[in-house]
Amino acid sequence: MRKSLQAFFLIMGRAxxxxxxxxxxxxxxxxxxxxxxxxxxxxxHYADSVFVAAFAFPAGAGLLAGAVIQEFQHxxxxxxxxxxxxxxxxxxxxxxxxxxxxxVGLIATISSTPHDLAVLFAVGVGAYCLGGILIDPLxxxxxxxxxxxxxxxxxxxxxLDLIAGEHPWPTFMMSIGVAAFSxxxxxxxATFRRKPFRVTAPLPGRxxxxxxxxxxxxxxxxxGPVKSGWLxxxxxxxxxxxxxxxxxxTYGAHVLKTFxxxxxxxxxxxxxxxxxxxxxxxxxxxxxxxxxxxxDALFRSPFQPQFGEHGGPYPMVMIVIAVAGILTALLxxxxxxxxxxxxxxxxxxxxxxxxxxxxxxxxxxxxxxxxLLAIGHLAGWFVGYEIRFDFMPFFLRVLxxxxxxxxxxxxxxxxxxxATWRKTENKLVGLILGIxxxxxxxxxxxxxxxxxxxxxxxxxxxxxxxxxxxxxxxWRSLVSFYTTADLA
Amino acid sequence: MILVVDPHSGIPVYRQIVEQxxxxxxxxxxxxxxxxxxxxxxxxxxxxxxxxxxxAFVLLEEAKILDRRPGLPHVVRTQRGxxxxxxxxxxxxxxxxxVVTKARQLDLDTDTTLQIFRNLLEDNTR
Amino acid sequence: MNPVxxxxxxxxxxxxxxxxxxxxxxxxxxxxxxxxxxxxxxxTTLIRQLMGLHLPSEGSVSTLGRPGAELGHDExxxxxxxxxxxxxxxxxxxxxxxxxxxxxxxxWDGEREQxxxxxxxxxxxxxxxxxxxxxxxxxxxxxxxxxxxxxLVLDEPVSDLDPIVRRKLLELLLELMRxxxxxxxxxSHVLRDVExxxxxxxxxxxxxxxTDAALDELKELYAEWxxxxxxxxxxxxxxxxxxxAQQGNGREARLLVKxxxxxxxxxxxxxxxxVSVRPLNLEEIFPVLIGEQL
Numbered sequence: 001m002r003k004s005l006q007a008f009f010l011i012m013g014r015a016x017x018x019x020x021x022x023x024x025x026x027x028x029x030x031x032x033x034x035x036x037x038x039x040x041x042x043x044x045h046y047a048d049s050v051f052v053a054a055f056a057f058p059a060g061a062g063l064l065a066g067a068v069i070q071e072f073q074h075x076x077x078x079x080x081x082x083x084x085x086x087x088x089x090x091x092x093x094x095x096x097x098x099x100x101x102x103x104v105g106l107i108a109t110i111s112s113t114p115h116d117l118a119v120l121f122a123v124g125v126g127a128y129c130l131g132g133i134l135i136d137p138l139x140x141x142x143x144x145x146x147x148x149x150x151x152x153x154x155x156x157x158x159x160l161d162l163i164a165g166e167h168p169w170p171t172f173m174m175s176i177g178v179a180a181f182s183x184x185x186x187x188x189x190a191t192f193r194r195k196p197f198r199v200t201a202p203l204p205g206r207x208x209x210x211x212x213x214x215x216x217x218x219x220x221x222x223x224g225p226v227k228s229g230w231l232x233x234x235x236x237x238x239x240x241x242x243x244x245x246x247x248x249x250t251y252g253a254h255v256l257k258t259f260x261x262x263x264x265x266x267x268x269x270x271x272x273x274x275x276x277x278x279x280x281x282x283x284x285x286x287x288x289x290x291x292x293x294x295x296d297a298l299f300r301s302p303f304q305p306q307f308g309e310h311g312g313p314y315p316m317v318m319i320v321i322a323v324a325g326i327l328t329a330l331l332x333x334x335x336x337x338x339x340x341x342x343x344x345x346x347x348x349x350x351x352x353x354x355x356x357x358x359x360x361x362x363x364x365x366x367x368x369x370x371x372l373l374a375i376g377h378l379a380g381w382f383v384g385y386e387i388r389f390d391f392m393p394f395f396l397r398v399l400x401x402x403x404x405x406x407x408x409x410x411x412x413x414x415x416x417x418x419a420t421w422r423k424t425e426n427k428l429v430g431l432i433l434g435i436x437x438x439x440x441x442x443x444x445x446x447x448x449x450x451x452x453x454x455x456x457x458x459x460x461x462x463x464x465x466x467x468x469x470x471x472x473x474x475w476r477s478l479v480s481f482y483t484t485a486d487l488a
Numbered sequence: 489m490i491l492v493v494d495p496h497s498g499i500p501v502y503r504q505i506v507e508q509x510x511x512x513x514x515x516x517x518x519x520x521x522x523x524x525x526x527x528x529x530x531x532x533x534x535x536x537x538x539x540x541x542x543x544a545f546v547l548l549e550e551a552k553i554l555d556r557r558p559g560l561p562h563v564v565r566t567q568r569g570x571x572x573x574x575x576x577x578x579x580x581x582x583x584x585x586x587v588v589t590k591a592r593q594l595d596l597d598t599d600t601t602l603q604i605f606r607n608l609l610e611d612n613t614r
Numbered sequence: 615m616n617p618v619x620x621x622x623x624x625x626x627x628x629x630x631x632x633x634x635x636x637x638x639x640x641x642x643x644x645x646x647x648x649x650x651x652x653x654x655x656x657x658t659t660l661i662r663q664l665m666g667l668h669l670p671s672e673g674s675v676s677t678l679g680r681p682g683a684e685l686g687h688d689e690x691x692x693x694x695x696x697x698x699x700x701x702x703x704x705x706x707x708x709x710x711x712x713x714x715x716x717x718x719x720x721x722w723d724g725e726r727e728q729x730x731x732x733x734x735x736x737x738x739x740x741x742x743x744x745x746x747x748x749x750x751x752x753x754x755x756x757x758x759x760x761x762x763x764x765x766l767v768l769d770e771p772v773s774d775l776d777p778i779v780r781r782k783l784l785e786l787l788l789e790l791m792r793x794x795x796x797x798x799x800x801x802s803h804v805l806r807d808v809e810x811x812x813x814x815x816x817x818x819x820x821x822x823x824x825t826d827a828a829l830d831e832l833k834e835l836y837a838e839w840x841x842x843x844x845x846x847x848x849x850x851x852x853x854x855x856x857x858x859a860q861q862g863n864g865r866e867a868r869l870l871v872k873x874x875x876x877x878x879x880x881x882x883x884x885x886x887x888x889v890s891v892r893p894l895n896l897e898e899i900f901p902v903l904i905g906e907q908l
Contacts, residue, residue: 003717010714014705076697077757079667081718082690189683193667196701495810498837498893500830528792535785537646538792539813543830592888593842 007084008091011072017064019432024060028053050111051123051161054103055153058124061099062131065092066186070137073195089187092132096179100124119168119175126175127153129182137191138198144265239348243355295380317391318398320372322442325402326435328364329357329409350482354475357410361403369399393456394446400463401445405438407474414481489518493534501536505544506551507582513553513564514575520566524554616679617642618765618797619664623673626659633659635821636673641814643764643797646787648812648829650803650900656821657801658698661769664799665695678765691719694758698769700750704743708753711742712760719761727760733782748774755783759790766790766798772807780804784811809896819904829896836899838892839869839878845886854881858902870902 069088072078104121134150136142153160164171185191344352373395377387412434453459489512493504512518524530527545531538545562548554554562567575591601619641626634634656641647651657662668663675666682675682678689685693703711716722731738734752745753751774758766766787772780788811790796802808808815815832817825825832841848841862848867852860856874860867874881875891882889894902 006717007714010710010717011703016705072703074701075703076699076701077695077715077754080665080690080693080695081715082687084718087718193669193683196667496806496895496897498833498895498898500833502830531788531792532785535781535788535810537788537811537813539645540830586890589888589890592844 001090004087004090005094007087008095012065012068012091012095017068021061021064024064025057028056028060050107050115050120051164052154052157054107054120054123055127055157057103058096058100058128059131059134059150062096062128063134064131065095065128066132066134069132069186070135070195070200073137073192074198074200076196079192079196085187085189085192089183092186093183096125096128100128114165116168119164119172122172122175122179123164126178126182129179129186132186133182137186137195140265239351239355242344242348242352243359246352246356247359291379292383295376295383295385317395318443318446319439321369321395321398321402322439323435324368324372325364325406325442326409326438328360328368329406329413346482347479350475350478353410353414353482354478357407357474361406364406365399365403369395394450397449397459397463398442398446400460400467401442401449404463404466404470405442405445407470408438410474411477414478489524491530491534493536495536500540502540502544502547505530505541506547509544509548510551510553510575511579513567514572514579518564520564522564523560524562524564526561617676619675619677619799621660621663621673621675624660624663624670624675625672626656626663626668627671633821634663634818637818637823638673639816639823639826641797641799644791644795645814646791646798646800646812647814647816648808649799649801649816649818650805650808650903651801651818652803652904655818655904657818658769659821660818661767661799661801665693665767691721691761692764694761694763694766696751696754696758696766696768696771698773700754702742702750702753702757704741706742707738708736708740708742708745709738711753712738712757715757716760721762723760723762727756730756730760730786734779746774748776748779751775752779755786759786762794762796763790764794764796766796768798768800768802770802771800772802772804780807787811805897805900815896817900817903824905825903832899832903833893833895834875835873836894836902837871837874838894838898839867839871839874839881840890840892841867841869841885841887842889843885843887848887849885852885872902 069092072088078084100121101124103124104117107120108117130146130150134143134146136146380387449459449463453462489509491505491508493501493508495501497504509518509524518524524545525533527538527541530536530541534541545554545556548562549556552565553567555565556562596604617640619639621637621639624634624637625632637660649657649660659668663670663682664677666677666685669683677685678692680686680689703714706714712727716724716727730736734756736749736752736756740749742750742753751771755768755771758768772783775783784807787798787800791798800808800812809829812829815825815827815829816823827835836858843865846865848862848864850864852867852869854871854874854877856871856877857869858872859870862868871877878889878891881887
């Protein structure tokens with residue numbers, strides 16, 4: 001028993017598991033208790049949160065444990081360790097039982113639930129085990145089924161809550177059945193045998209671009225060969241073509257195909273959402289509450305009165321745009337270096353790098369931002385709000401400031417990718433701090449700018465010039481970096 | 489006794505060992521009754537597969553050059569006078585065979601060849 | 615005694631590609647088997663079959679007396695495996711990783727572990743993720759041998775090692791065979807290394823088994839004859855059945871022969887030629903085994 005627990009906890013005991021776990025608990029707490037809305041809480045009008053909590057917390061824990069186990073299964077030695085399946089399964093289950101016990105204990109102390117605690121406990125264990133194979137070890141289609149199942153459970157928590165109250169024992173048996181199936185699948189001999197050959201996402205804990213790259217490469221390979229009409233001859237000195245090649249190298253030729261495949265896998269979600277949307281309408285259950293919070297957070301400022309005609313700060317707008325901006329910058333293609341050697345001078349590499357940044361700035365501007373607006377309004381329409389645009393100046397302000405600051409992200413990305421020390425450093429904490437710092441900076445500047453200008457034309461002009469200037473500075477430093485640095 | 493094996497030669501390693509021990513016995517470097525290192529020891533010092541060493545030992549036992557003693561290292565067998573001489577002759581014959589081929593290829597007649605050989609022998613003794 | 619490894623009519627297909635075709639052999643230990651073949655001939659696939667990672671499409675394969683798919687605790691505790699592409703837990707230090715793996719084996723030998731770490735100069739404080747490919751290979755070897763395996767399988771174990779470490783590895787293999795009576799399978803195309811330690815050679819070509827023989831046997835079987843005519847002219851072409859290949863210019867010829875040592879005397883008298891026999895080493899024999907002579 002001691003050895004079994006050791007086998008499991010030694011692979012769980014790492015900083016990234018702690019951070020991801022803490023992040024998960026935080027997000028789930030937001031969902032369940034409604035911290036997302038400062039003035040009202042979810043729990044006020046969302047009465048099923050007990051059932052959701054009993055399900056979601058263990059499921060989150062299971063997801064994390066399952067991810068660690070699957071990453072472990074992907075190594076080349078795991079399959080051959082004697083008794084590994086038994087030992088890991090023991091550790092996994094002991095953890096699941098403890099987590100479910102703690103969650104049920106908390107529920108019992110905090111709220112007065114009408115449910116039999118044993119049933120909630122079983123639901124927790126089932127959710128935990130389901131979480132373990134939420135990202136199915138062997139099949140992408142199973143993953144989409146599992147995700148659908150979990151969403152269905154959360155969305156229909158109201159009905160399930162009633163059912164669990166009326167038929168405790170069938171619910172109990174059902175949960176145990178799900179647990180048994182999930183555990184037997186996660187720890188099957190065949191899973192251990194086939195997992196080393198399946199591309200497995202690295203746990204983002206010791207965040208390493210190197211690993212992320214390898215993973216993306218493997219994914220690209222799975223798409224098979226592709227005809228690239230434009231890539232048939234010598235690219236010459238046309239740096240736009242080289243930029244395209246960089247994007248091609250970073251993302252592969254299957255971007256669209258991969259995207260469509262993901263959409264195809266997500267198809268069960270569409271009818272699911274439609275059903276729940278109409279089913280729940282007007283009763284303020286989970287889906288409606290979620291949509292309402294989304295729209296509120298995006299387009300309704302709690303600070304409106306203090307800021308008068310300019311419109312107050314919309315915290316969610318700031319966070320979402322700033323995060324989208326920095327992530328776009330961090331994911332932008334840096335390629336045509338590393339493993340393959342291309343006939344590009346250092347200066348030309350700087351050029352390709354800069355233009356790659358322009359390409360994904362365009363994506364943020366033309367695709368991501370309109371999508372954000374559309375989703376927010378869709379959510380609002382679903383809840384029955386009228387569509388309003390009074391937040392638009394604020395939205396644009398944040399967007400422009402994000403564009404001004406985005407070169408910081410590009411710069412970090414270049415440093416991570418090209419500098420020689422990139423392989424050894426643990427970048428997770430730096431990355432999280434960097435993203436937070438970026439968001440705070442964007443937020444702070446937004447507030448300053450809001451107070452500073454009285455004329456919108458003036459503001460637009462100054463911010464546009466700032467965007468250009470920051471790109472110029474970025475370009476200068478990029479050139480000086482590429483001409484002087486040791487490249488990996 | 490020093491054995492030198494070349495694993496990259498086309499001659500199987502066990503043959504190289506057999507030949508060298510034969511030679512050492514014929515030349516008297518290995519005296520009758522002397523102990524030969526064990527299979528394990530030889531395998532370790534020469535860096536060759538233990539199976540190869542055992543194979544060489546079996547051949548040397550069959551040729552009545554080594555004696556097996558259960559649980560103990562092999563020893564060199566006492567060679568009778570006539571047989572010892574025969575072994576020596578065999579060794580030399582083997583060494584000379586390529587020379588004969590060379591002589592044929594050079595189109596040297598028997599007398600000249602023998603003369604050269606005789607000269608070399610005498611050169612060496614002087 | 616049960617063979618350590620046994621394959622019977624083993625066939626493996628991936629979609630339309632047949633990776634292994636009707637392969638049969640038996641290996642009883644202790645022995646060191648060299649698994650040879652060109653890139654893509656099926657060596658790695660065969661090893662994965664032996665280790666139970668892949669399952670046969672047809673036929674059967676057994677390892678330590680059990681089918682690959684059913685290897686259990688007792689068998690796994692007696693198997694060591696160094697794969698070609700090594701993936702370990704990047705975020706552990708080398709020391710932690712060894713400790714982790716050691717936990718699973720009843721016969722883990724701490725002394726051997728320490729000695730190998732010293733000899734191979736492995737830094738136990740380093741993070742696994744930061745190791746170079748050579749150091750990763752060394753670590754994988756340590757992880758695979760410290761539990762006194764009865765069967766050790768190494769897939770291209772020397773590809774990233776420097777000559778010094780390569781020699782140490784070969785010495786280690788010999789030691790495992792002597793001290794643990796282990797059966798060792800090494801796949802490699804560094805034939806000079808293989809030649810030093812193996813006593814048996816299994817050779818694959820395009821998924822089929824083309825040779826399974828003792829190394830010494832192969833060396834005795836194949837030879838090169840350098841033929842010089844005694845009277846000035848050689849026939850255009852020799853037609854003896856033991857010839858595999860020939861090259862000549864009318865005065866001299868190079869012949870590649872198989873199993874012909876007893877034919878030497880009659881050959882030289884028939885054609886009135888002098889023949890000097892040059893033995894062939896593994897590097898020279900290998901192309902012949904897969905039908906790409908001269």
